[in-house]
Amino acid sequence: MSLRPSRFLFLLTATFAAAALGGVPAAARAAMPPAVDGQAMPSLAPMLQRVTPAVVNISTKKRVRVQSPYFDDPVVRQLFGLPGGSDERVEQSLGSGVIVNAAKGYVLTNNHVVGGADDISVTLQDGRTFKGKRVGTDPDTDVAVVQIPADHLQALPLADSNQLRVGDYVVAVGNPFGLGQTVTSGIVSALGRSGLGSSSSGGSGFQNFIQTDASINPGNSGGALVNLRGELVGINTMIFSPSGGNVGIGFAVPTAITSEVMAQLLAHGKVERGNLGLQTQAITPRIAKLLSLKDTNGVVVTGVSAGSAAEQAGLQPGDVLTTLDGKPLRSVEELRNTEGLLPLGSSVRLGVVRDGQSSVVTATLRAEKLSSVEGGQLDARLAGVSFSDLTDSQREQGMFGAAVAAVQPGSRAARAGLTTDDIVVGIGNQRIPSVSVLRGLAKVRLRQLVLIVAHADGSNRYVVID
Numbered sequence: 001m002s003l004r005p006s007r008f009l010f011l012l013t014a015t016f017a018a019a020a021l022g023g024v025p026a027a028a029r030a031a032m033p034p035a036v037d038g039q040a041m042p043s044l045a046p047m048l049q050r051v052t053p054a055v056v057n058i059s060t061k062k063r064v065r066v067q068s069p070y071f072d073d074p075v076v077r078q079l080f081g082l083p084g085g086s087d088e089r090v091e092q093s094l095g096s097g098v099i100v101n102a103a104k105g106y107v108l109t110n111n112h113v114v115g116g117a118d119d120i121s122v123t124l125q126d127g128r129t130f131k132g133k134r135v136g137t138d139p140d141t142d143v144a145v146v147q148i149p150a151d152h153l154q155a156l157p158l159a160d161s162n163q164l165r166v167g168d169y170v171v172a173v174g175n176p177f178g179l180g181q182t183v184t185s186g187i188v189s190a191l192g193r194s195g196l197g198s199s200s201s202g203g204s205g206f207q208n209f210i211q212t213d214a215s216i217n218p219g220n221s222g223g224a225l226v227n228l229r230g231e232l233v234g235i236n237t238m239i240f241s242p243s244g245g246n247v248g249i250g251f252a253v254p255t256a257i258t259s260e261v262m263a264q265l266l267a268h269g270k271v272e273r274g275n276l277g278l279q280t281q282a283i284t285p286r287i288a289k290l291l292s293l294k295d296t297n298g299v300v301v302t303g304v305s306a307g308s309a310a311e312q313a314g315l316q317p318g319d320v321l322t323t324l325d326g327k328p329l330r331s332v333e334e335l336r337n338t339e340g341l342l343p344l345g346s347s348v349r350l351g352v353v354r355d356g357q358s359s360v361v362t363a364t365l366r367a368e369k370l371s372s373v374e375g376g377q378l379d380a381r382l383a384g385v386s387f388s389d390l391t392d393s394q395r396e397q398g399m400f401g402a403a404v405a406a407v408q409p410g411s412r413a414a415r416a417g418l419t420t421d422d423i424v425v426g427i428g429n430q431r432i433p434s435v436s437v438l439r440g441l442a443k444v445r446l447r448q449l450v451l452i453v454a455h456a457d458g459s460n461r462y463v464v465i466d
Contacts, residue, residue: 044183047171052173054154055156055173055223056098056107057094057181058097058113058114058121058123060114060118060120060121061091062093062116062118094178095109095219096219096236097122097223098232099153099155100262105149106145106266107122108143108262109143111142111144112221114132115137118409122148128150130150131148134146136266139205139420140205140206140271141257141258141261141341142253143257143258143262143265144222156232157231158231160256161233161254164254166188166191169185169227170185170210170212170226171183171184171226172185172212172215172220172225174224175219176220177218184214184215185214186215187213188212190210191210193211193251194207195331195333196251205340208254208337209237209238209252210234210254211250212252214250215246220236220250233252235255236252272344272367273340274344274368275339275368276339277307277309277368278304279301280332282331282332287300291318292356297322298321298328298329298351299320299331300320304316308366313361313362318354320354321351322351322353322358324351325338325349329350339365342365348363370390372405373386374386374387378438381449382412382449382465385407385408386406387435388403388435389402390402390403390423401424401425401434402435403424404419405420407420412465416465416466417463418453418465419455422453424454425452425460426451428446428448449465
């Protein structure tokens with residue numbers, strides 16, 4: 001006798017629900033029958049037995065100095081006999097990660113899970129816990145690599161996320177709300193999602209997300225999104241929710257991006273991004289009229305950096321870019337994403353309209369040359385900190401200042417709470433628009449070093465370095 005559709009759907013739903021129960025003891029639930037009316041029942045269990053040992057729980061601690069305008073003012077301290085310095089607060093967070101190299105103990109996770117953390121603990125499914133070493137982080141894609149000194153690990157194979165289709169079944173594995181390893185299932189709801197505003201890492205970043213309705217909640221960040229073969233297709237990173245909980249709209253960074261980012265982090269400790277050397281803006285009706293354009297499609301070039309890939313390709317201010325690799329170019333953000341997500345040396349084809357004539361040019365992405373300076377050359381209290389100019393992309397977003405490129409753990413700056421996500425916009429009463437202005441600090445001996453810092457989440461704060 002054949003299975004009726006309604007009965008089959010009921011049993012399939014029960015199977016997915018059973019898989020989602022994860023660690024619930026077998027005695028607490030009824031076992032699924034291996035077959036019904038002679039037909040084998042579909043189940044995720046065999047695949048999950050291979051996947052779940054490769055998904056880990058991550059807990060972090062970050063020590064943050066609590067600044068006080070009274071305790072940090074030397075005059076007030078001397079007047080009232082108050083002790084120097086400030087109190088320290090320990091921030092804790094939970095997340096997930098995925099073992100991708102068993103021999104070397106490499107774990108993929110999110111930057112917002114481990115970035116800036118002072119202590120990283122990684123717990124395996126078998127209960128073993130190890131101290132994690134942060135190999136590298138990339139805030140712009142919210143990807144990080146952690147290494148653990150463990151043996152007998154099981155890693156997930158990586159699939160080509162470019163082969164995903166809307167409607168493909170996927171499974172999310174992680175540690176939501178710190179409950180422990182949990183499995184949820186769903187489908188790929190959309191591909192290539194971008195323009196989502198602030199990411200989990202705090203900035204707009206470079207976005208090309210997989211969207212899924214598999215339940216993703218706080219604590220799932222850094223966990224695995226796998227296909228039905230048990231291959232990693234994405235790293236769960238953020239949700240869209242008015243309440244903070246799952247509403248069926250979750251996002252994952254595809255492996256096409258995480259693989260490239262991880263390779264660069266392992267090789268260089270940072271990501272070296274390609275750059276066209278273009279400054280662009282959206283075409284408004286007023287600009288379209290000024291340039292005698294028929295519509296507002298594309299973006300207009302407002303600047304071309306000297307010696308850049310764009311200059312070599314012959315682009316000029318006033319050019320209108322209409323296509324990108326043969327597809328309509330809809331926004332400045334789409335062009336910025338392409339620059340940020342393609343590896344160095346990649347070529348892009350740009351459709352150009354100049355003086356009413358259309359053409360296609362090819363430009364090869366180059367590394368952007370940014371001025372940098374070591375903090376120890378400016379002031380001994382800044383030893384262990386590296387600063388660099390902002391990228392063209394950051395300046396296009398209206399940012400200014402000197403980016404904190406690296407902070408040595410245990411340095412004065414690290415103890416004061418300075419992180420690699422920060423941008424120094426001022427020192428004392430001095431505005432710092434670039435590294436060249438920051439270099440002028442070496443000529444001035446400041447009694448108290450107070451940095452005005454803009455964080456990736458848009459907030460500003462003072463960082464006092466003793």
